[in-house]
Amino acid sequence: MSGLIDSTKNLWRKSMRLKESPYKEQKVPLECEASDPTRPGPDRFVTLAVVGCGQRGKAYSKYALRSPNRCKVIAIAELRPNTRKQFAALHKVDNTLVFDTWQDLLAASAETISTIGKRLADAVIIAVQDHLHAEVTAAFANQGYHILCEKPMATSVQDCIKMEMSIKRTGNIFGMGHVMRYSPYSKEITEIVRSCALGELVNLVQIEPVGYNHFAHSYVRGNWSSESTSSFSLMTKCCHDIDLICHWFNPATPLKVSSFGSLKHFQKSSKPKAAGSAVRCLDCPVEKDCPYSAKKVYLDPVSHGNIGWPVETIVDGLPDIENVTEALKNGPYGLCVYESANDVCDNQVVNIEFSNGATASLTMVAFTSAICERETRMHFTHGEIIGNMSTFTVNDFRKRTSKVHHPVNEGGGHGGGDMGLIRSFVDAVGERHQDILGTDINEILKSHLTVFAAEKSRRSGNVVDCVAFEKEARDACTEVEA
Template identity: 70%
Template sequence: MMSRLRPIKSLWSRSSVRSNESLSAIMTSLPNEPVTLAVIGCGQRGTRYTEYALDHPKTCKVVAIAEPRPNTRDIFARNHKLDRTLVFNDWQELLKASADTIQTIGKRLADAVIVAVQDHMHCEVVAAFAAQGYHILCEKPMATNLQDCLEIEKAVKNAGIICGIGHVLRYSPYSMAVTEVVRSGQLGELINVVHVEPVGYFHFAHSYVRGHWRKESESSFSLMTKSCHDIDILCHWLSPALPMRVSSFGSLQHFRKEKKPRAAGAATRCLECSIEQDCPYSAKKIYLEPVSRGNTHWPASTIVDGIPDIENITDALRNGPYGQCVYESDNDVCDHQVVNIEYSSGATVSFTMVAYTSLICERQTRLHFTHGEIVGDMNNFTVTDFRTGHKTTHHPKKESSGHGGGDVGLMRTFVEAVRTNNQELLGTDISEVLKSHLTVFAAETSRREGTVIDCAKFEKDIRAELEMR
């Protein structure tokens, strides 16, 4: 394993490299220095994860980035005060720069890489940087198809690196507090879990009807892209029991052309629609009106390159996918799905993902034990002990970052795992992540085929099939 690095200051030029002696002297790592990060993909997730570096500069620091969008790239570079010679247009440029420094002086550009590119790119990027010895934090899902998931597992294991996946639900104060009660055994055996993921009506329209995750052929099915970390935390709570059988049902029910209101006529964009004001999925309501009131954050910030002002947002709605009528879009992923899982312990799980909710990603969870229950909503949870009748409501500390503090919790844990070279701090490893992803693939197979899937057989058959290719 290559040693950790201190941040590189004005060292790298795409056309030349300073002397080996100079580079080696400057890049010698000191134990108390921050963990250094290279960020591949500076959009919403890359930006959100690296807020931790801005808030905790003594703990970690971004030293290099790769981002194709010029305005997004420049804003990110300014915010992190990056040396311009370590700002790259794409991940291949960053990879080549890293390879050159490794070959020249035997050092990487950073300790770890955050992979926050589009989902279908994860495998190629993770494998390339794992091969160079970088520790990796990859946004969820780990990949969009089974072969790429297995390739990532192989690449991470072969490299012997620290690897985290963006299953942020595990790392929020709320989830960690629930996990502590589950693990304590104080309520007896966990028998059943009912878990609901309320995506949010306009969130689904933004991401899964108009956005990057609208078409399975360009990303993956919605259970994977939206809910893989729900399945992950359910498997985490039921561990060491393993999923044995899975069934699933769901479809794309509403966001289809035949559901379009007749009064909308031939309009294909919200800005030209006569009934836009009566439509809950109006792009004007979701993007333009909030920006006019000064709200330039998500989701408006994700649809333009740079500052989401009135002019840029209007242009995006006139010319891009985010201004299309939701009934005229080329989306094909499920807008509702249920998953039932039976575990080796005999426990059962019922999971629902649904678009049509006022709540946005505020999961509702009930965990039923032999001697009590936990009922929670991602903010607070109540523990009831059947033996005493006593109810205790827990109010875990809230953090301002996304997913109830899960984003900062994951970053804090990953950085410490890299600093101490200790995968166990993350509470999971790449094989366990793969196992929960396989459960998601099994559920989708059940939905498509209308059958109950034997999880062990499913994994065995998939591995055998892919090995024969």
């Protein structure tokens, strides 16, 4: 394997000694790979490039450290210098394959393809900000890379459809960051659903308790706080809830959807009067009594040695008292949650009717002590499943039995879903079979369109026909392309 990686590095160094040529989009045959295509499928070693080395990029790339016999990160692109340096050191990425921007990585890849007929890696993990997903995916897909893209696909209906077109045109393996369906918990439930042991699934109720501090961090102060720079919160937080619900009801598809929700609390009108004119938590006279105090969320944990999430996300490099204090004094994470420029819903409900007459509902709410520990009730014709992402109880009406299941979490985020997804993706790339991922671009797009339809319902106050919504979206995209 070390020889394989060295070979890739040498190919890149050799190409850089050749005369530079401008980047041109090109479709490269899938046989033209950085690793050896003659190796047997299941054992084939997979090389990865990571675009975006933040929290999600780190989460997916942990598999390369756990299973060095299966895959390795050999190239990265990351804007933040300290984060880039630490990530490169952790994965022992050669300096010639460390880039500041995804455009630099793309250009280097184009150079190696045009001069020596080799890509830099087999696949690309895309973990940049949501609004860049479509552009970055299309660019690397056009060069023939297999793609694992963090959720959501994109922030507009048109971009989601364009991504589908890019993937279908190139025929690449495509994975989506819908990690919930890959956890041992979800996979065991899926097996029961598919077995029909409890009869037909008739109704599903899911609650997504975001967590009061998690919501304040990500959706009030953070990167997903504004629709104009990211997207609406149902998409950025719950697109994989909708995906999992659709997955469990498959082959039935969403027929109609309705939704209600609002930004109820995190706005200036909810600010305590005693806070006065304070704009930042460090200057607030009632900070000690506020559950959303930035000092409590970020600074106090660091003083006790906790440098993990969420504080690790607000600075470039390792958090310490000095750089975290600086971030709270000058950055968005130190702002009062009632003075922030957020505009996304902090509570929302979605109701779905499926093509077979089954129904489902999803509740997303910020105001919980639990952080993303979904609660699920599934009602079948002959039984029910009640779960909480850690354990689930199966009640069989016919057998008059009740059994508690304790799926083994192998570690990693989302109940083991992060690790399950990246393992499945690496296997799919190694064996050249999309089916290993248990989904495809068509299913991924359909669940995203259901989320967009739900948001349209919330805004319009009307029930939305999902079939008509998809047709209108595709027609509009075709007109733009023409």
